Amino acid sequence: MSPNAFKPFDAPTVLDMAIRKLEKLEKMEDVEKKKKKREPKLANHLLQINFVNLLMEHVRKQEKLELSRKRNWEKPLEDPIKIRIRKQKKILSDESPLKKVKNEDNELKKLEKNLDGLAARLETISIQ
Secondary structure: OOHHHHOOOOHHHHHHHHHHHHHHHHHHHHHHHHHHHHHHHHHHHHHHHHHHHHHHHHHHHHHHHHHHHHHHHHOOOOOHHHHHHHHHHHHOOOOOHHHHHHHHHHHHHHHHHHHHHHHHHHHHHHHO
16 A cells, blocks of 8 residues: 555645546536537538538529520521531631642742743853
8 A cells, every 4th residue: 555545635635636627627528518519510511511512503504504595596507508618718728738738839839930930041141
């Protein structure tokens, strides 16, 4: 047995220890109460966020449906001939490879003509 076991205890120190223990227990209870109060708030907050998200998704879907309906009814069908002409213009535009090849061929022909003309001049000059 420990020597402190048979010591007479002091009433004020025991009271002081008991008061400290009670304060600790009260603090722990307060913390638990706060946690319990927070949990429903967080749960409600999460439910509200989920509800708002679902509502926003529903609204977006409805807007898309309305827009597609409007598009289908408002726009007249485009003439297939106009579409074909537009596609051909795209193909023959300056950016298309076919147009680039045609431009290069035209430039080569011009250069050949210029070379032929220069060669003819040189011949006339050399003959004189």
